[in-house]
Amino acid sequence: MANQGNNNHTARHGAVPMPTLRRLPGYLNYFKSLKINNVSYVSSSRIAGVFMMDATLVTKDLSYTGVRGKTKIGYNVDELIETMVSFLDFDSCDSAFLFGVGNLGRALINYQGLNQYGLKIIAGFDVDKNVINSSIKGVKIYGIDMFRDLSQTMAARIAIITTPGSSAQEIADLAVAWGVRAIWNFSPQSIKVPEHIIVENTSVYADLAVLLHRLNN
Amino acid sequence: MANQGNNNHTARHGAVPMPTLRRLPGYLNYFKSLKINNVSYVSSSRIAGVFMMDATLVTKDLSYTGVRGKTKIGYNVDELIETMVSFLDFDSCDSAFLFGVGNLGRALINYQGLNQYGLKIIAGFDVDKNVINSSIKGVKIYGIDMFRDLSQTMAARIAIITTPGSSAQEIADLAVAWGVRAIWNFSPQSIKVPEHIIVENTSVYADLAVLLHRLNN
DNA sequence: CAGTGTGAAGTTGTTCACAGCA
């Protein structure tokens, strides 16, 4: 397993549990909506109610980010947002290349929110002549063969793969060869990469399986 | 927590661990690719290699579905696929309404694969005059106001929410009122529903958070 | 009291160790 080295934010004790990490963006979204509604303090039990979970778990989750609540009052919403954004590295805004400008790829490029969540797609790549040289929300789409040249002038640490599974491995190899350090793989295909490259798989089928299982049992 | 009652497939012992359930669709996809390449047997250690995980865990995962391997030979690929599909209820093909025909909604409708994974989108709904009455891959798009009537003549147990977060709750309420039993929520908003309604949240931000965290630590 | 914060207990998931089989 990859090293879970201690981070240098505000948290002191060891690694953040992964389930915690996955819940934090949801909290953040909720905190933002509170801010819009001019709510300035929120308690863990209130948060727990919204997400239908145990209040203590919320407290534990928040404590990993280093934020402190005030007894009897709760947590300051502005402080929560600031801490959360910085803890999740949503403020640094990493650059990414996107491969496969199909419906899903287009959806990700169009997601204006992604910038707020630490990711900036700086170029798209595809094999389809109809989309090459077009522009989506200011993001230019290039032919795959252009990647070699562009990856020299435009730097990105992240590659997003939204191609069909059949070309996922090929794209991954290409991206790794040209210096990408992490791959966000939306294809259903499992990809092989060198030890030091980070791969994060996103599969809607996993969620669908859980949904159907709960529905049918 | 919802009842995890024993299922009536081949598995005998209690509930399937949720992490296992989430891994099964990935295995299934791999098994299908093996079949295409005319591979007829596969061992748990081989599977483990592809997914970079412990072989014993693969064995345990598979055993929950009731499939049995042959010592020294491994598991029969055809049998694996069949068992997996039936265990995950990917063969029954549940009907679903989709709300919010933006980029993501369109991506889901276009995903030809979804049918193979147990889900058939039978109608789309939106507020945008430009998409209402259009058709995507044979799926007709209606105005939200048409939902009341249509939900009487077209039955669906599942609602897919791909609207912006701001309208997610409203849509959820509507869907629940008209008899949907499960909601697949792609919006970043947490939604409140009656006890007996199943909600499955899919958020790309959770995965993104994990990716960025691993990259920056 | 109504809230945070935290060590301890409990639960769930993963890995280890080894039995059995062809």
Add this chain to the structure above:
DNA sequence: TGCTGTGAACAACTTCACACTG
């Protein structure tokens, strides 16, 4: 020997119990 299969040990995560604070 190379594989499945499984009970036991271990690790991770969540919940409980309770101290503390304004």
